[in-house]
Amino acid sequence: MGAFPDCPEPMKQQLAQLLSTAVATLQADGALPADLSVEIQLERTRDRKHGDFASNLAMMLCKAARSKPRDLAERLLAALPASDIVIRVEIAGPGFINFFLAPSAYHALLQQVLADGEKFGRSDIGAGKSVQVEFVSANPTGPLHVGHGRGAAYGATVADLLEAVGHKVHREYYVNDAGRQMNILAASVYLRYLDLCGETLTFPSNGYKGDYVWDIGASLHRKHGEALRHSTDEVFRDVTADEPQGGDKEAHIDDLIERIRTLLGETHYREVFDLGLNAILENIRRDLEEFGVHYDAWFSERSLTEGGAVERALERLKASGHVYEKNGALWFRSTDFGDEKDRVIVRDNGQTTYFASDIAYHMNKLERGYDRVIDIWGADHHGYVPRVKAALTALGDDADKLDVLLVQFAILYRGGERMQMSTRSGEFVTLRELRHEVGNDAARFFYVLRKCEQHMDFDLDLAKSQSNENPIYYIQYAHARVASVFRQLQDKGFSWNPENGAKHLDRLSESHEDELIVMLSRYPEIVEAAALNHEPHQLAHYLRELANAFHTYYNAHQFLVDDNDLRDARLNLIQATRQVIANGLGLLGVSAPDSM
RNA sequence: GCCCCGGUAGCUCAGUAGGAUAGAGCAACGGCCUUCUAAGCCGUGGGUCAGGGGUUCGAAUCCUCUCCGGGGCGCCA
Numbered sequence: 109m110g111a112f113p114d115c116p117e118p119m120k121q122q123l124a125q126l127l128s129t130a131v132a133t134l135q136a137d138g139a140l141p142a143d144l145s146v147e148i149q150l151e152r153t154r155d156r157k158h159g160d161f162a163s164n165l166a167m168m169l170c171k172a173a174r175s176k177p178r179d180l181a182e183r184l185l186a187a188l189p190a191s192d193i194v195i196r197v198e199i200a201g202p203g204f205i206n207f208f209l210a211p212s213a214y215h216a217l218l219q220q221v222l223a224d225g226e227k228f229g230r231s232d233i234g235a236g237k238s239v240q241v242e243f244v245s246a247n248p249t250g251p252l253h254v255g256h257g258r259g260a261a262y263g264a265t266v267a268d269l270l271e272a273v274g275h276k277v278h279r280e281y282y283v284n285d286a287g288r289q290m291n292i293l294a295a296s297v298y299l300r301y302l303d304l305c306g307e308t309l310t311f312p313s314n315g316y317k318g319d320y321v322w323d324i325g326a327s328l329h330r331k332h333g334e335a336l337r338h339s340t341d342e343v344f345r346d347v348t349a350d351e352p353q354g355g356d357k358e359a360h361i362d363d364l365i366e367r368i369r370t371l372l373g374e375t376h377y378r379e380v381f382d383l384g385l386n387a388i389l390e391n392i393r394r395d396l397e398e399f400g401v402h403y404d405a406w407f408s409e410r411s412l413t414e415g416g417a418v419e420r421a422l423e424r425l426k427a428s429g430h431v432y433e434k435n436g437a438l439w440f441r442s443t444d445f446g447d448e449k450d451r452v453i454v455r456d457n458g459q460t461t462y463f464a465s466d467i468a469y470h471m472n473k474l475e476r477g478y479d480r481v482i483d484i485w486g487a488d489h490h491g492y493v494p495r496v497k498a499a500l501t502a503l504g505d506d507a508d509k510l511d512v513l514l515v516q517f518a519i520l521y522r523g524g525e526r527m528q529m530s531t532r533s534g535e536f537v538t539l540r541e542l543r544h545e546v547g548n549d550a551a552r553f554f555y556v557l558r559k560c561e562q563h564m565d566f567d568l569d570l571a572k573s574q575s576n577e578n579p580i581y582y583i584q585y586a587h588a589r590v591a592s593v594f595r596q597l598q599d600k601g602f603s604w605n606p607e608n609g610a611k612h613l614d615r616l617s618e619s620h621e622d623e624l625i626v627m628l629s630r631y632p633e634i635v636e637a638a639a640l641n642h643e644p645h646q647l648a649h650y651l652r653e654l655a656n657a658f659h660t661y662y663n664a665h666q667f668l669v670d671d672n673d674l675r676d677a678r679l680n681l682i683q684a685t686r687q688v689i690a691n692g693l694g695l696l697g698v699s700a701p702d703s704m
Numbered sequence: 705g706c707c708c709c710g711g712u713a714g715c716u717c718a719g720u721a722g723g724a725u726a727g728a729g730c731a732a733c734g735g736c737c738u739u740c741u742a743a744g745c746c747g748u749g750g751g752u753c754a755g756g757g758g759u760u761c762g763a764a765u766c767c768u769c770u771c772c773g774g775g776g777c778g779c780c781a
Contacts, residue, residue, distance in 0.1 A: 151720070154727095164723060167761070177761075201724050202761060247781065289781050358780090409781095437779055448707075448777080455779040462781045490708045491776050516709060517775075558717070561709055563774060565716070579729065581743050593740050600740085637720060649718060652728075663736090663745040704743070 118231075118632050119217070122193060123161055123207055124148040130187040131165070139183060140173050152630065159198065159206035160626070166203040177203025214625045215613040221628060221684040222606065229635045229691050234274030240473055241267040242407075243484035244396065245282040248388040249293045250318050252395050253536040255486070258518045258564065260539070261555035261697070262644065263484045264401040266513070268695050269639035269647070278478065279403045282469060285385055286410045287462060291365045292316065293388075294381040298336075298368050300325030301380075305337045312364060313350050314357040318534030324387050328380060336380070338371050395540055399548060400697040412468045418460055421468035421503070422453065430502045440467075445498035467499040474505045482642075487514045487561075513642055518555075518564040527568075537568065546578070552697045553580040556644040579652055583689060584701055586655035586662075590686035591702035593667050594679075600668050602675065606683075609676030616677050620661040624685060627657045631688050635695070644696065651692045658685050 117125070127148045134140040146169065153162045166181035173180045181199040188197060193213035198206045221228045243263025246256045264279075271277045284290070296315040300322050303309065311317065328336070347363040349355025369377045389406075396403070412418050422438075425431050430441045436456035440463075443450055453464040473481045485492070493514075497507040520527040520537060527537065543551050545568070557579070558564055597604060616625070630650065638646040667678045690700040 149721090151723085153724090155724080158724070162723085167723080170761085204724070249781095284781065287781055435779085439779095452779045457779080459779085461779065465781095486775095487709065488775060493708090514708075519774080562717075563710060567716095578743095582729090585741080585743055589741065589744085596740050633720085641720085643720090645718080646720070649728080656728090659744055660746090662740080663742095666740065668740055704741075 119193060119209065119213060119629060120150055120161065120633055122191065123163075124150055126188055126191055126194070127163060127165055127184070127205075129189050130184045131169075133187040134173075134183060139175075140169060144169070144172055152633075153206065156626075158200060158204070159196075159208040161207045161209075163205045163207075164203075166199075166205060170203070181205050211614065214629060215610075217629045218613060218625060218680060218684050219610055221687055222610075222680060225687060226691055226694070228687060229631050230272050230274075231632065231636065232274035233636060234270065234639075236274060236276055237479040238276040238278065238477070239270050239480045239482060240278045240280060240476070240478040241270070241482045241484065242280045242282055242473075243267075244392075244401075245284070246392065247284045247289050247531070248385055248392060249289050249316055250388060250531040250534075250536075251320060251391055252539040253531070254520055254539055254542045254566070255518055255536075257399070257539040257542060257551065258555045259484055259486065259515050260396060260399060260401045261552050262513075262515055262560055264399075265552075265556050265644040265696055266482070266484070266639075266642050268697070269635065269642075269644060272695055273636055273639040278405065280405045280407055281403050283389065283406055283408050284462075285389075285408050286413060286465065288362075290381065290385060292361055293321075293384045294377065295361065295365045295368050296321050297324045297328060297384045298372070298380050299343075299364075301328045302337065302340065302343065304329045305334050307337070307340045309340045309344070310350070312357065312361050313352055314361040314532070316532060316534065318531070318536075320388070320391070321384075321534075324384050327387070328383055331383075336372060336376060342371065343367055395538075399539065399543060400552065407469070409465050409469070412465055412472065413460070417468040417472055418464055421471050422460070422464065424471070424503050425453070425467070425499070428502045428504070440495075440499060440502070442495045442498040442502075445494075445501050447494045447498045451495050463495065463499075466496060467503075470496055470500055470510065471503055471505065474500065474509060479509070481510045483510065483512045485512060485514055487516045490514050511642075513560060515560045516563045518566045521565065521567040522569060542568075549584070549698045550578045550580050553648060554578065556696060557648050559643055559645045580698060581704070582659075583651050583655040583693065584699070585704055586658045587686055587689045587693070587700045588702060588704045589658075589662060590682045590689075593682060596668060597679075602668060604679045604683075605672075605676050606680055608673065609678075609680035612673040612677045613680065615674045616681060618661075618665060620657075620664050621678075621681060624654075624657045624661050624681065627654045628684055628688050631692065635692075647692055647695060651689060651696075654685070654689060654692070658682070658689075 127150070128146070131140065131146050135142050135144065148163065148165060149168070150161050150163050153159055166184055167177045170177040170180050178199060181203045184205060185197055185199060193210055194207055195210040196208040198208070200206050241263060244252070244256055244260050246252055252260070267277050267279050292314065293316055295312075299309060299311060299315065304325055343364070345367070347367055348359040350360040351357035372380065393406075425440060430444050431453070432439050432441060437452045438454035439450045440453050441450050451463055452461055453467070454460050470481070493512045497510060500507040500510060546554070554566075594604070616622070634647055634650045638644055667675065667682060669675050669678070693700045
């Protein structure tokens with residue numbers, strides 16, 4: 109443990125070490141095949157009658173040993189080296205090896221929590237490996253809505269967890285600042301501007317209808333007055349009819365974009381475009397920042413095109429021989445790599461597709477030398493995974509370095525009715541509204557309470573009306589209660605002597621105390637599992653259990669007792685509890701208040 | 705049609721790379737505040753783990769089929 113030379117190996121690792129020594133001994137004796145590679149499995153027991161940790165090792169190896177599980181367990185037990193932290197080992201059931209830990213092991217752990225403080229639970233098992241995590245990356249065509257919130261909370265927490273276990277994490281937002289959607293936004297802004305100039309027009313059915321588009325149109329008007337105004341007749345001349353008028357909504361908006369572009373000229377058009385882009389991007393940035401979601405980089409899609417990266421990616425693909433021309437377009441033969449069909453990378457009109465940019469982007473990510481690259485996408489993009497991996501493989505890159513984590517939708521209900529989440533129609537609940545309604549803490553916690561592949565039903569009315577019953581308050585309350593106890597210390601004429609407490613931890617003999625200490629000792633294992641499996645919900649659930657153990661203890665026993673030794677020992681315990689809750693909530697981006 | 709995710713208590717969900725008698729919250733019911741914050745605690749009831757078949761010492765967990773729900777299958781991004 110290079111980063112923390114003072115802290116002993118976690119209990120679990122120590123026990124695993126004992127078992128592997130025993131296995132090696134049996135292998136030397138010929139009781140087990142020498143070439144057998146053994147993976148030690150140890151797990152927390154569900155019932156303390158079975159000790160603290162259990163291993164199914166004997167049952168796993170009984171075939172290789174040509175022996176009954178219980179017999180093998182006996183031999184393993186005999187070969188087990190002595191250890192300070194183990195008080196007893198038993199064989200139980202079909203052949204489980206159950207470890208009972210010494211109280212001193214738990215007492216040492218308690219002191220370690222106090223000594224490590226906010227570092228407790230962190231580790232360096234990530235060994236400094238670099239990981240890039242890209243998440244949210246919503247198109248800057250409108251404010252973030254509650255659907256994006258899940259990706260934001262999940263991505264931020266996964267990133268923080270990975271950092272906590274020793275990875276070097278780079279958080280990135282991919283800004284889709286090129287492409288058709290942004291042009292539609294620019295056109296929408298311009299049309300709202302014309303409206304404010306006094307023009308009468310029918311807004312395209314495919315335009316962005318949200319109120320924020322009016323706002324951007326208004327700031328365009330403030331800046332330029334009527335200088336950019338063109339008559340409705342001029343703008344809509346020769347434009348394909350919109351769908352409600354019996355035409356084609358896609359052609360209608362595309363024609364409008366071209367028309368507006370021509371009328372404004374490239375400079376002014378770009379100005380309108382950038383005004384929309386920057387206004388929305390700034391809004392998104394602030395929103396995420398307020399949500400406790402921070403980025404190291406905002407990566408522009410346009411920079412890929414302008415910097416020649418797309419061109420370079422296409423050249424490399426061509427050189428790989430997996431590209432062909434058909435119907436005037438350029439295709440990538442992704443079927444060579446298991447994709448279900450080939451994909452266009454340059455359209456017949458000469459424009460590169462979004463996919464082409466994405467190939468260039470992922471090429472760029474790998475060129476930056478990360479050990480791992482994690483993309484967090486909405487589940488609706490799942491079909492996209494094979495083609496991106498196919499492209500990386502075709503480029504000669506290691507596609508296995510890329511992990512795509514798919515986050516299922518949060519389905520929003522209000523008044524029992526399902527709500528649509530369409531940026532285009534302007535009908536959506538923004539992330540900001542949600543944060544204001546239920547608070548940042550509750551929102552962050554709620555989003556990571558379920559594993560990412562689980563669909564999420566989110567009843568807004570319920571979240572609002574029951575905000576006091578949200579589990580987050582239960583956890584925060586436990587933290588506040590500890591703080592409150594310490595505030596009461598002086599009022600009662602006591603003081604806390606942690607050194608004295610450390611000397612009398614054996615006074616913590618109540619079953620509630622025992623259970624709480626065991627819960628605390630699990631924390632490093634939980635952080636590790638949550639990080640490596642990208643499952644923040646494990647930490648969220650753990651914290652609830654920890655809070656439960658604390659509340660139960662709180663109700664059963666008085667901490668501020670007259671007995672100095674017992675009082676100090678109990679204060680050590682609850683201070684450690686407070687520390688672990690604060691650390692865990694911190695990793696989830698949730699505050700740990702001292703009073704509520 | 706093909707692909708991805710899900711189906712566990714009335715509701716919302718956990719179940720740790722198969723492990724010992726299936727858990728929690730909410731909802732329901734019954735208790736606990738002259739004592740460190742009752743946003744709390746204690747207790748009760750509630751389940752053919754969607755269904756069939758298979759794999760093995762052992763399956764909610766792995767394989768397979770069926771049924772149900774959500775999403776995806778563009779020269780859109």
